[in-house]
Amino acid sequence: MAYSSGRVVIGFCDFVGGIVPLGLLYAFGRFFGWAGYAFAVKHRRIAIESLTMAFGKTKTPQEIRRICRECFNSMACLAVEFFMFMKHPERIKKFVDIEGIDNLKKALAEGKGVVAISAHFGSFPLLLSRLAQEECKVNAVMRHMRDQKLDELFEDKRRLMRVGSIYTQPRQTCVSQSLKVLRDNEVLFVQLDQNFGTGGVFVDFFGVKAATATGPIVFSMRTGAPIVPMFIYRLGGPRHRIVIEPPIHVDESGTKSERLLHAVERLTALIEKYIRQHPHEWGWIHKRWKARPKEEKQGAMAAAAGDVDIDIA
Structure with a gap:
């Protein structure tokens, strides 16, 4: 039922994005954003909890709720806008500026491909489409969607915009395809801002440890x-x-683990910088801090055991 509803919403966004005049398109988006904020209670709660984790010491509850509403508006506008640009690709160059394209071209000139690091921040599908218009061969690493029909729909859209798709599963296929892309001197686009469960490394993100993938850095080192x-x-x-941003090369000093950790810390800090500047552009409905470090869990278990001992005594 949920997947069917999702297909209906996406289909409607596709329809609206193709026929609604540009001036009215964002009014539709804001309406969908209001509806999402009002009725998606679970996701609104997650967003407010995440925002409080990040900004609880520096922003009031009223400011946090305002950012949350703006986040829902932004996501809704990005949805209808995505389909508008897919139907009118000629508008992309007109409305999307690029600052620092020479940084990318300089990196590609090395002939070893580029690991492009970003986040679920702003209209990242539009970013990929715009780079493809600069004659860059772009490939995005992503998870399969749970709904196969929606998965196929978005893959078709990416193919239309000359953006390749590399899926995280099966893992070995993902690794081999990613390495091939780099050896062919193409762009491998990876978002480094999602909870990585028990894998990866834990680094500070808004002052709280967050599980973060190391795969993109390993690709770069390899x-x-x-x-x-x-x-x-x-x-x-x-x-x-x-x-x-200017190209980054992984430090050559230290152990492999130290080099990985330093690179992930540096990139995560940069992602945080952009989110702080434009907080409503990030997807706060994601549980970024869900996974916890082993030592933190052990400390909580020890504290709980201590409580039990006291109670028994």
Whole structure:
């Protein structure tokens, strides 16, 4: 039932994005955002909890709720806007500026491919489409969607915009395809901002340890491909700006574990910087801090055991 409803919503966004005049498109988006904030109670609660984790010491509850509403509006506008741009690709160059394209071209000139690091921040599908228009061969690493029909729909859209898809499962296929992309001197786009369960490493994210993947950095170390962080945010209405940061190479000093940790810390700090500047552009409905470090769990268990001993005594 949930998947059927999702297909209906996506189908309606596709329809609206194709026929509604640009001036009215964002009014539709804001309406959907209001509806999502009002009725998606579970996701609203997660977003407010996440925002409180990040900004509880610096922002009031009223400010946090305002950012939460803006986040829902942003997600809804991005949804209808995505389909509008897919139906009118000629508008992408007109409305999406790129700052730092020379950084990407300089990195590709090394001939080892590029590991592009970003986040679920702003209209990242639009970022990929815009890079493809710059004659960059772009491939995005992503999870399969739970609904196969929606999965196929979005893969078709990406193919239409000349963006390749590399799925995280099966794992070995993902690894081999990713390495091939880099050896072919193409762009491997990876989002480094989601909870990585018990894998990866724990680094500070808004002052709280968060499980973060190391795979993209391993790819860079294995192939020599530079890491190029890039982000997209809205300037207003349909206008967006892509910022491509200077290339980063993984430090060569220290153990492999130390090099991995330092690179992940540096990239996570950069992601946090952009989220702080544009907090409504990030997907706060994701449980970024769900996984906890082993030592933290052990401490909680020891404290609980201590409580039990006291109670028994």
